[in-house]
Amino acid sequence: MNKKIWLLIFSDVLILSSFGLIGPIFAVFITDNLIGGTLVTAGLATTIFLIVKSVVQLPLSRYFIDKEKHKTRSLLLGTFLIISVPFIYFIAKDVYTIFIAQAIYGLGAALAYPAWFSLFTNYIDNKHKGFEYTLWSTGVGIGAAITAYLGAEVAALVGFRYLFFLVGAVAFLGFCLLIILDQLETRKRKK
Numbered sequence: 001m002n003k004k005i006w007l008l009i010f011s012d013v014l015i016l017s018s019f020g021l022i023g024p025i026f027a028v029f030i031t032d033n034l035i036g037g038t039l040v041t042a043g044l045a046t047t048i049f050l051i052v053k054s055v056v057q058l059p060l061s062r063y064f065i066d067k068e069k070h071k072t073r074s075l076l077l078g079t080f081l082i083i084s085v086p087f088i089y090f091i092a093k094d095v096y097t098i099f100i101a102q103a104i105y106g107l108g109a110a111l112a113y114p115a116w117f118s119l120f121t122n123y124i125d126n127k128h129k130g131f132e133y134t135l136w137s138t139g140v141g142i143g144a145a146i147t148a149y150l151g152a153e154v155a156a157l158v159g160f161r162y163l164f165f166l167v168g169a170v171a172f173l174g175f176c177l178l179i180i181l182d183q184l185e186t187r188k189r190k191k
Helices: 003-020 023-033 039-066 071-091 095-123 126-158 160-190
Strands: none
Touching: 003 071, 003 095, 003 126, 003 160, 023 039, 023 126, 023 160, 039 071, 039 095, 071 095, 071 160, 095 126, 126 160
């Protein structure tokens, strides 16, 4: 299998699994720990992420992905924005900070997701498409399943703030794999 596919898969497993640590308990954090936090504001936070991602993704993917030669740069920028979000959660005191974080998360996802899928499609072995997509899906699924439970344990043991720091640290490791991918792409373009 192409080493660039491995980098994309392992990066995604780290990043998405780290966010799996907070996914199931995010609403609890908002309602129990933030000024103005209610179930409605928890739902609104998710809505902000999805609307920003969905609205911004189309024009960004058209320019940065379809016309841009440096897809890894779009992936890096988007992923950097995504991995900054747990650190914003870490310092959040009110729901408005969470709303800003969710908008940043949406913008990052709008840049990163289309770039990731475009690169994955470029690197995939045409004879093993099903296996390579399934390897990614299985890795992310198992990682998120494990971390969904572990996140609740960590939050119960040491609190949400430490959990957010852990999420950011693990996601940063996934980001580092994308930096390696970008270096490989840069070398390829120079040849």
